[in-house]
Structure formats: C-alpha cells, structure tokens
Amino acid sequence: MNKALGRLKQFRKEKKLTQREMADYIGVSLSMYEKVERGYIKASRNFMDALKEKYPQIDIEQFFFN
DSSP, X not given: OOHHHHHHHHHHXXXXXXHHXXXXXXXXXXXXXXXHHHTSSOOOHHHHHHHXXXXXXXXXXXXXXX
C-alpha cells in the first residue's frame, strides 16, 4: 500500500469512522472511497477537494503524494 494512502486510512480510523461514514461525510460514494483508500484508483481532484473542505487542517500533499 502506498504510504500516503495508508495515511488516509489511519486518519479515518483516528476519527473513529467507518469507510461508509467517511464517504458520506465528505460526499463521495462508498465505492469511490474504498477504491481510493485501498489504492485501486487515484484520488480525483474532486475527491481531494471534498476531503479538504471537511478537514481543512489536513495536508493534501501528505495524504496523496509522496
């Protein structure tokens, strides 16, 4: 697993959210969220923007780029 994607999973777990809860909270489909977190697809700009909107303190670079 990509280190950055591991950070996404760790962040979600720190928030004590399931994948479904996180997906709902940031406004993406569960399927999309699961695929991004597992590294099956790259996060789209919309995905990153949605995550940043809900969690402005996070560093997108750290989460998605090594």
